[in-house]
Amino acid sequence: MDLGFPWWLRVEHFLNIIFITFLVRSGLEILGTYPKLYRSQHTVPGTAWAQFTVQEEAKHKYYTVGGEYSDYSPRISLPGRGLLGLGRYWHFITVTGFVACWITYLVLLLATGQWRRYVPTSWDTFSQAGQDMLAYLAFTMPQPLDGMVFNALQQLSYGFVILVLTPLVILTGAFQSPAIANHFSRITRLLGGRQVIRSIHFLCMVGYVVFFVVHLVLVFLHGYLHETSKMVFGHSDKPILGGIIFSLGLLLVLALHVFATRWTLTKGRAVEKLHNLVVRPWSNLLYKLPSRMHYDRSNITGKDVGLANTTHNFRGSGRPPETPEYLALMANCYEDDYVLEIGGYVERPMTLTLAELRELAAGHSQTTLHHCVQGFTSIGRWRGISMSTLLDLAGPLPGATDVVYTSFQNMGRDDALYEGGTYYESTPMVEARLPQTIIAFELNDEGEIPAKNGAPVRLRLETSTGFRSLKWLERIEVVNRYDIILEGRGGYFEDTDFYDRNQLI
Structure with a gap:
C-alpha cells in the first residue's frame, strides 16, 4: 500500500493549520477572562495551580463581573481586549469545522488503510523511535521505516496528536459545556471535575503549540522545499514550486487571522450572525439533555x-x-x-x-x-x-x-x-x-x-x-x-x- 500523501490528506493538513491556530487564539481570549487553573471543582481564591495575569486577587467580597479580565493583545488572542463573548463565538465556529474535519479524516484513514501511517504494527517501532530521537539530537536525519514516509519518531508523534491528543481536546472541550457536563455528571466527576477538565484542555492547547514548534523545526531540518512540496503535490519532485505555493498558503492563513481580528473588533454583530448560522443548529440540540447532576x-x-x-x-x-x-x-x-x-x-x-x-x-x-x-x-x-x-x-x-x-x-x-x-x-x-x-x-x-x-x-x-x-x-x-x-x-x-x-x- 502506498502510504504517501493523497489529496484529501493534503487538504486536511492545510485546513487544520487554520482551525488549530484559530482555536488557540480564541482559546487564549477565553482563558484571559479567568486566567487561573485549579485542581478541584472549587475555585477558592488562592488555590490556583497556575495563573496568567498580573492582577491581584480581589479582596472585596463582591466581585464585579469583569473585574478579573486580563486584556490580552489582539496580536495574541482572538479578538483581544477582553471580549469574551466574541472569543467564544470564534472558538465554537472553529470547533464546528475542526471536529467535522477530524471525523472526516478518521473515516478516510480507516476506509483507505492509511491508518497504518500513524499506528505502529510492531513493538520495535518504539525502540526505533528512541534511536531516531538520539539521531536528531546528534543533528543527523533518521531514515523512514520500511514502506513508510515517516521515521518511527514521526509516526508515533503524529499518531499521538491525531489519535490521542485530538480526541482528548474534543472530550475536555465538550465537558466544559454546562449542558453536557451536567447531564453526564458522573462522567464529569470521573474525569476529575470541571476545573481538572479545564486544566487538561489548557494542557492540550500547550501540546498543540509544542507540536507545531517542533514540527516546524523538523520541516526545516528535513528540507523546507522538499517537505512542503509533499504537502502541495504529494511528492517532492517540484520543491521550488511547492515551497512557493505552501508559503503563499501560510501567508493566506496569516491574512485570515488579521482579517478575522479586525472584522471582529469593528463588526461584532456580523460575527454573531455567523456564529448563529454555524453553531446554533447543533447547540440547540443540547436542550434535549436535561440537567441531572x-x-x-x-x-x-x-x-x-x-x-x-x-x-x-x-x-x-x-x-x-x-x-x-x-x-x-x-x-x-x-x-x-x-x-x-x-x-x-x-x-x-x-x-x-x-x-x-x-x-x-x-x-x-x-x-x-x-x-x-x-x-x-x-x-x-x-x-x-x-x-x-x-x-x-x-x-x-x-x-x-x-x-x-x-x-x-x-x-x-x-x-x-x-x-x-x-x-x-x-x-x-x-x-x-x-x-x-x-x-x-x-x-x-x-x-x-x-x-x-x-x-x-x-x-x-x-x-x-x-x-x-x-x-x-x-x-x-x-x-x-x-x-x-x-x-x-x-x-x-x-x-x-x-x-x-x-x-x-
Missing part, C-alpha cells in the same frame, strides 16, 4: 476543607442592587416585605411571598455545579421550587414561547464597569421547564441566600452558563415574543455585549 452535601464548596459555614465560599459575581427599595428589603430580612410577581401571558397572574414559595417548594432541593461563563465553578445546595411548577400554577396561554426574568439590579448603578440598564434574562419555554431549572430561596441549608449570591430569591439555570442564573429576582413574565424587548436578544449581556442566549456550551 449527582452531587451531595459532601461535595459542597467549603465542605472539603471542613468549613461549618459554606455560603461565603460559594463564589458570587456582580454587586447587589443599591436601590432604597432593595436596601429596605435587606434591612427587614426580606421575610415580610418581599413579593415575587408572576404575570404576562398567563391565565392566573399571581404574587408569592417567601413563605408561600417555601410552602409550594415542599422541601425540594438540589446540589448542583455552577458554571460561570468566565470559567470559575462552585457547588451549592439550592432549596427552591421548580420553574415548571410555577408555570403550571400560572397557566401559560396558548402561544406562550418564553419566560422573562427581571432583577432588582441596575448594571450602571450597581456595577460601574457596565452601562446602565435593568438586568434581565429570558429562557425559551423548553429551558424554563427543564427539571433542574428552579427559583431558589436558600443556599447550603444555612437559611436565606446571601446578598452576594442573589438574596432573597434567584433563578437557577443548571444547563446554562452562570450569568443567566439571574440574581435578586423581582418579577417573572411569560411572553409570546422575547425579541421585541429592548434590543431583542433576550438578556442584558446578550443586548449590550456579545453573548448568545443559548449558553448551553
